Amino acid sequence: MKIGFVGLGKLGLPVALAVESKGHDVVGYDISQNVKNIIEAKKIPYKEIWAQDYLDKSNIKFEQLDKVVSHSEIIFVPIQTPHDPLYEGITRIPDKRVDFDYTYLISGMKKLSAEIEKQGSDKVVIIISTVLPGTIRQQIKPFLGKHTKICYNPFFIAMGTTMKDFLYPEFILFGVDDLKAANKAEKFYRTINNATFFKTTIENAELIKVSYNTFISTKIAFINTIMEMCHKLPNTNVDDVTNALMLGNKRLISGAYLRGGMGDGGGCHPRDNIALSWLARKLNISNDFFDQIMMQREKQTDWLVELIIQNQIKNKKTYILGKSFKPETNIMTGSPSILLDNLLKEKGIEAIKYDPYVDQNKPVFEQGVYFIGTKHEIFEKFKFPHGSVVIDPFRMINQELEHVKVIRIGNNNDI
Numbered sequence: 001m002k003i004g005f006v007g008l009g010k011l012g013l014p015v016a017l018a019v020e021s022k023g024h025d026v027v028g029y030d031i032s033q034n035v036k037n038i039i040e041a042k043k044i045p046y047k048e049i050w051a052q053d054y055l056d057k058s059n060i061k062f063e064q065l066d067k068v069v070s071h072s073e074i075i076f077v078p079i080q081t082p083h084d085p086l087y088e089g090i091t092r093i094p095d096k097r098v099d100f101d102y103t104y105l106i107s108g109m110k111k112l113s114a115e116i117e118k119q120g121s122d123k124v125v126i127i128i129s130t131v132l133p134g135t136i137r138q139q140i141k142p143f144l145g146k147h148t149k150i151c152y153n154p155f156f157i158a159m160g161t162t163m164k165d166f167l168y169p170e171f172i173l174f175g176v177d178d179l180k181a182a183n184k185a186e187k188f189y190r191t192i193n194n195a196t197f198f199k200t201t202i203e204n205a206e207l208i209k210v211s212y213n214t215f216i217s218t219k220i221a222f223i224n225t226i227m228e229m230c231h232k233l234p235n236t237n238v239d240d241v242t243n244a245l246m247l248g249n250k251r252l253i254s255g256a257y258l259r260g261g262m263g264d265g266g267g268c269h270p271r272d273n274i275a276l277s278w279l280a281r282k283l284n285i286s287n288d289f290f291d292q293i294m295m296q297r298e299k300q301t302d303w304l305v306e307l308i309i310q311n312q313i314k315n316k317k318t319y320i321l322g323k324s325f326k327p328e329t330n331i332m333t334g335s336p337s338i339l340l341d342n343l344l345k346e347k348g349i350e351a352i353k354y355d356p357y358v359d360q361n362k363p364v365f366e367q368g369v370y371f372i373g374t375k376h377e378i379f380e381k382f383k384f385p386h387g388s389v390v391i392d393p394f395r396m397i398n399q400e401l402e403h404v405k406v407i408r409i410g411n412n413n414d415i
């Protein structure tokens with residue numbers, strides 16, 4: 001099929017490549033010159049599995065908007081819906097909550113719809129961007145022309161594995177406004193995979209997308225609370241608790257995201273929680289559950305700061321190993337490790353931070369307190385200086401180290 005993309009950012013470009021890999025004829029447009037350069041130079045600047053290999057052999061053309069419209073039967077729109085930096089999850093959450101910023105999406109959709117009307121034939125337009133429930137009907141549909149057949153199809157992908165997650169999803173979520181458009185989209189998806197095509201209202205789809213993300217945050221907030229309990233209860237170990245809970249896979253769902261560690265992070269989850277907290281307050285929901293998820297994350301980080309303070313060595317430095325929000329990536333958006341650094345600063349502690357995926361140069365490592373903020377495998381073999389204290393929230397240092405004290409958070413069997 002002839003497929004178009006309006007927006008070829010971190011979600012759009014890998015998905016466009018995945019669609020092309022299934023034999024579709026793909027073109028795309030983006031307002032950013034930088035994106036045009038990436039496609040023309042065939043060089044992806046972020047870590048994303050498969051994407052560089054697929055781009056090397058890709059024929060995706062960067063076109064202007066009019067060409068994308070005339071070329072395409074289906075147009076995907078993954079334009080950014082950013083949050084204010086205060087709501088990223090690397091600082092304390094302000095009392096005031098806000099929705100996402102829809103300015104870019106609205107502007108892009110206005111131009112796209114105007115171009116479709118100008119050309120005068122029906123086009124299926126599928127918004128992928130994350131929005132809160134009610135946004136598309138209230139803020140986008142009113143200005144669309146009659147030839148723009150809108151659908152809402154958010155993806156459940158994780159950065160770093162976008163193409164894989166798109167090609168092999170658990171299910172396809174599809175918010176329907178026009179049944180004919182949805183049927184055409186379903187036909188397209190059958191060329192990609194056989195995953196369940198879950199059709200529902202646009203508002204349900206909007207809500208399901210953010211609920212999925214906050215469900216993950218809920219699991220992490222829950223197990224991290226248990227981890228702190230284990231840290232304070234003799235003869236307990238969070239990993240034993242988790243291993244048992246995972247066996248309850250009929251009633252408790254899967255064991256994914258059920259390992260104690262740092263709080264939830266990334267460009268989607270913390271901000272989605274905060275936006276849902278805004279919506280909960282707007283709707284006067286009796287209990288703002290989303291606030292509690294975020295407060296668990298923030299208070300756990302306060303507790304980790306206290307642990308660092310308790311273990312400081314006089315006149316010695318504090319180190320944070322890892323800055324990215326998850327292992328083996330260099331993306332620091334919404335990183336709980338950066339939140340920890342910011343909360344340490346409130347106490348006057350300037351930690352030395354190092355992440356092998358982010359930094360070119362290594363600092364000098366001296367005796368001090370080392371906090372493992374990201375579960376990069378490389379830290380398992382890290383040479384901690386003599387006399388240091390290591391705080392390990394992932395319990396990844398699984399052997400005794402000579403002349404180094406290791407605090408394995410949540411394992412009270414051996415501390």
Ligand SMILES: NC(=O)c1ccc[n+]([C@@H]2O[C@H](COP(=O)([O-])OP(=O)(O)OC[C@H]3O[C@@H](n4cnc5c(N)ncnc54)[C@H](O)[C@@H]3O)[C@@H](O)[C@H]2O)c1
Nearest residue numbers: 007009010011012030031032078079080081108129130159
């Ligand atoms: N990246 C992810 O892992 C991910 C996962 C699920 C959902 N999402 C959602 O998808 C949306 C996009 O995310 P992203 O990470 O790709 O953002 P991004 O900022 O990397 O990409 C958005 C792209 O849209 C382009 N753009 C903006 N206005 C435009 C316009 N008028 N016309 C054409 N292009 C325009 C930007 O230049 C940019 O390249 C967001 O709503 C995000 O929440 C992202």
